Amino acid sequence: MQTDCDNDWKAKLTAEEYNICRQKGTEAAFSGIYVDTKTEGLYLCKCCDAPLFESDSKYNSGSGWPSFWKPIQSNAIKENRDESHGMVRIEVVCAQCESHLGHVFPDGPQPTGLRYCINSASLNLDPKK
Template sequence: MDKIDKPLDAWRDELTPEQFHICRLGGTERAFSGEYYATRTPGIYQCACCQAPLFDSDTKYDSGSGWPSYFQPVSNEAVRELEDSSHGMQRIEVRCARCDAHLGHVFPDGPRPTGLRYCINSASLTLVPKTDPA
């Protein structure tokens, strides 16, 4: 998949104010406020900015954190992980590998089989429901 690199003004024109704040400026939505934190619809969660597939609903679980949580991305190539020492904390930031959108953070307190919790902002995602085979 080709990388996408656009100026901030182009992203601002394409995204909602909340998506722009979270995806392009590294913001965070309030816990329990996002569209997908409690969603159980089967499907693929894509990047809200570039539609790259990021997470499968089969890996989603209720972490109790108030944000959609997944124990792994759809592939190792789907996301990038970066050290984040902002806000006086040491965390690992998760970004879309295709367009560099800020998605959330990953923590080492998730369920098996990976032990990881990808804690992702709903505003950085769009859900494409799985269709039943005819």
């Protein structure tokens, strides 16, 4: 069933962004605009502009998606158990608007050992001035 809220998101987001952010889709590996970005700044939620990650925590994981070893603050994101596609993963969503961001895996660099594997389409980069 379509809601007014869904219509608002469809008006604000492109079809791909809506699929990823609101319907838990995934962009193709190596297709996102932030995969190889080295620009310093803040990565914000595409839907609500909440700060999520700093460029200082971004690294090249080779996975095909922008990867970060920690969120800007622990309460910036929420984690949910995801049993879709025949596997068990931990989904990462924006704590403010619950936009789907990607997943977190325990194979990242120190000091956290975590890899936040995030869809470019769920982010906006606010470059350092």
